[in-house]
Amino acid sequence: DASPGVFSGIQPTGIPHLGNYLGALQSWVKLQDEFSSVLYSIVDLHSITVPQDPGVLRESILDMTACLLACGIDPEKSILFQQSQVPEHAELGWIFGCLTSMPRLRHLPQWKIKNQNQKNEGSVGLFTYPVLQSADILLYKSTHVPVGDDQIQHMELTQDTARTFNQRFGQIFPIPKALMTTSKKIRSLRDPSSKMSKSDPQNLATVRLMDSPDEITLKFRKAITDFTSEVTFDPEGRPGVSNLIAIHSAMTGLTPEDIVPQSRGLETAKYKLVVAEAIIEKLMPIQEEIRRLRADKGYLREVLNRGTMKAREVAAPVYEEVCRLVGF
Numbered sequence: 227d228a229s230p231g232v233f234s235g236i237q238p239t240g241i242p243h244l245g246n247y248l249g250a251l252q253s254w255v256k257l258q259d260e261f262s263s264v265l266y267s268i269v270d271l272h273s274i275t276v277p278q279d280p281g282v283l284r285e286s287i288l289d290m291t292a293c294l295l296a297c298g299i300d301p302e303k304s305i306l307f308q309q310s311q312v313p314e315h316a317e318l319g320w321i322f323g324c325l326t327s328m329p330r331l332r333h334l335p336q337w338k339i340k341n342q343n344q345k346n347e348g349s350v351g352l353f354t355y356p357v358l359q360s361a362d363i364l365l366y367k368s369t370h371v372p373v374g375d376d377q378i379q380h381m382e383l384t385q386d387t388a389r390t391f392n393q394r395f396g397q398i399f400p401i402p403k404a405l406m407t408t409s410k411k412i413r414s415l416r417d418p419s420s421k422m423s424k425s426d427p428q429n430l431a432t433v434r435l436m437d438s439p440d441e442i443t444l445k446f447r448k449a450i451t452d453f454t455s456e457v458t459f460d461p462e463g464r465p466g467v468s469n470l471i472a473i474h475s476a477m478t479g480l481t482p483e484d485i486v487p488q489s490r491g492l493e494t495a496k497y498k499l500v501v502a503e504a505i506i507e508k509l510m511p512i513q514e515e516i517r518r519l520r521a522d523k524g525y526l527r528e529v530l531n532r533g534t535m536k537a538r539e540v541a542a543p544v545y546e547e548v549c550r551l552v553g554f
């Protein structure tokens with residue numbers, strides 16, 4: 227009954243990094259041509275689950291808008307909007323919160339990690355943010371959700387919530403599926419056992435889309451490899467150099483089978499510079515576009531406002547239907 231539709235969100239917490247770009251945003255761009263209904267949300271309600279600076283958040287929302295547009299998100303093909311401007315997200319989140327038990331949320335591994343990062347004093351919002359995520363998705367009756375593997379448990383919660391609501395009140399929600407996009411997991415340049423992340427305090431570990439050529443070269447030069455100087459692809463045995471190959475591959479479309487023979491006779495120290503060059507070259511036009519867009523706040527706000535209006539058009543009747551079924 228539900229027509230296929232994509233929903234995904236990204237937090238406006240700084241400039242996206244290579245992991246976000248290669249693991250998520252590139253597939254977001256492709257999905258725009260594969261589905262007729264596609265919504266991408268800058269999820270600012272999620273980004274206040276940990277303390278934020280209002281001025282920084284305001285600018286980060288515009289940064290993220292510019293980055294998404296520069297990477298190929300096209301507001302004619304998808305609905306790009308700011309989550310907090312569609313009040314039905316929070317309203318549906320409240321209703322879903324009343325259908326979700328505390329123990330169900332307490333067992334989610336992401337809560338345990340994120341709460342530890344808050345010295346075990348995480349907010350109620352941080353605790354219930356997977357409930358809000360379920361509302362984000364189901365508010366549009368979305369059927370497909372591109373996510374990384376760290377979000378699998380949250381997708382299961384969303385599916386359970388849809389089933390629970392349907393059983394108690396009436397069959398209105400599709401059971402959405404996770405679209406696994408992060409087969410290309412990009413790892414920290416300083417610790418290949420963990421993923422590249424916006425919240426990594428190690429400045430050299432993460433390459434962001436707006437890093438200058440010098441910063442990119444420095445970060446790759448300082449990337450952790452091992453004591454073997456040959457370039458070989460062995461993600462288990464040689465995670466450091468294999469991560470460099472994975473980044474190189476994801477960025478250029480070359481496969482590791484192309485890259486390894488090309489790099490024969492090259493020491494890893496030299497290979498790091500080859501990868502840095504490839505990244506700098508690929509990012510150059512994107513960076514120019516980000517700068518151009520970022521200079522025009524009026525245009526960025528207009529894109530978000532138009533997206534918000536379109537999102538509300540879809541969300542409002544679904545939320546009305548929910549209210550009627552719940553008894554409001």
Ligand code: ADP
Pocket residue numbers: 235236237244245246247248249250372373374375408410411412413421422423424425
């Ligand atoms: P971060 O963990 O850096 O804050 P988010 O949680 O905002 O990033 O993730 C936004 C999107 O980017 C998600 O779809 C997530 O799966 C993807 N993503 C984040 N980090 C990586 C990574 N290192 N490799 C691949 N994809 C990633």
Ligand code: NA
Pocket residue numbers: 237
């Ligand atoms: Na995050």
